[in-house]
Amino acid sequence: QVHLVESGGGLVQAGESRRLSCVVPESAGHINVRGWHRQxxxxxxxxxxxxxxxxxxxxxxxxxxxFTISTGGSENTLYLQMNNLKPEDTGVYYCKVNIGxxxxxxxxxxxQVTVSS
Numbered sequence: 001q002v003h004l005v006e007s008g009g010g011l012v013q014a015g016e017s018r019r020l021s022c023v024v025p026e027s028a029g030h031i032n033v034r035g036w037h038r039q040x041x042x043x044x045x046x047x048x049x050x051x052x053x054x055x056x057x058x059x060x061x062x063x064x065x066x067f068t069i070s071t072g073g074s075e076n077t078l079y080l081q082m083n084n085l086k087p088e089d090t091g092v093y094y095c096k097v098n099i100g101x102x103x104x105x106x107x108x109x110x111x112q113v114t115v116s117s
Contacts, residue, residue, distance in 0.1 A: 022095030
């Protein structure tokens with residue numbers, strides 16, 4: 001079992017910024033893909049963006065020009081920088097990784113982001 005540790009969520013005012021972090025344990029093994037997803041009220045979970053081992057970034061339907069996905073610090077840390085947050089960005093943000101030859105998926109527990117107007 002791989003435990004992903006997400007942080008950075010919380011209550012923010014519209015227009016503010018927030019950076020989410022996801023730490024993947026060093027012991028997790030070979031990470032093929034790591035990415036951020038979100039689930040907003042009334043919608044299914046959607047991909048925001050993901051980064052492959054080779055550095056390719058794939059964008060999903062929830063991606064917005066206000067968001068930036070990156071890795072940094074430890075290479076096992078994934079970030080999501082969100083600027084100019086809007087109330088419609090309110091939701092639970094999840095980190096997901098695919099590990100090993102079998103592409104086993106692991107999800108974080110999610111971090112709640114609430115944007116008040």
